[in-house]
Amino acid sequence: MKTYGSEPGAPSPVQVGISELAVSEGDDTLKSYGLGSCLAIALYDPDSEIGGLAHAMLPDGDAAEHNSDRKPGKYADTAIRALLRRMVERGASYTDVEAKIAGGSDMFEFDSFGDGVGKRNVDAAKAELEKLGVPLIGEDVGGAHGRTVEFTPGTGRLVVKTSDENESSVSEL
Template identity: 40%
Template sequence: MDKIIVGIAEGKIAKGDQVLVSYALGSCVGVCLYDWQEHIAGMAHVILPCTEYAADKTNLYKFADQGVRELIREMERHGARKGRMTAKIAGGARMFETSGNTMDIGRRNVEAVRCSLEQEGIKLTAQDTGRNYGRTISFHAGDGTLKISTVRHADIML
């Protein structure tokens, strides 16, 4: 099993027996796209909902709105077809209690990812989002399985 680490504001592709792994998703969202016919997996680790408030807009994978589109394009360059892609997402936690929802960046990230997937016509088949704890995710290119690990909870397989 070949492990490929997807860091903050990165997007990467895997094939065959490769596994994409992203550690410590708090308010960030791990976007996992899969072409079931070609067994091509893609993962983006997005940290903000959109480019609107960012000073540096050069890294598209930083943003939910642009990161989803960039991941689709990268997967297509590797032989995937958008029409066969499905999505699974994880993360978007509310890591700190604040008064009101204006600062709930995790919720806003999840909403932005869902909106981007819908705009691109990609079906969201599974998710583990929200709550108040971080997650580590492992996305298997061979079968599209997403494993979610946390410190105080049992692993989840999506």
């Protein structure tokens, strides 16, 4: 899935938008912008260098009313299952897959709704990963700030850029 920009030989990142997911391999870069309460879920197999990134918007697809017409990337639980399935179809070993997550901020407080969507997204992803036996080896979640992530399947490197009105930072998981 190599795509090239204006610089000769320079790969362009593959954008993974809200409710989308993508699977790739090697040095490809998968990128998601503007994560607030949404959750970026990065799965990868270090041996095959196959990985995927999902930009999940909501926690529980199994409980969704209209789940027959949903995008699997829309929900944390179904995004994880879809990523795993697509990765294995491309040659990843299910038992070697590891996970990293970022996002899940609670940008706004609504006391009447209990836990915010961001926290529920994080909890749903962790529960699904545990249920499927996929180890979570890195996370940058919560808070009240936006994030952008860049994921490289070949190395499992997840770069998280954080920004709020006072400061910006970059971390690597």
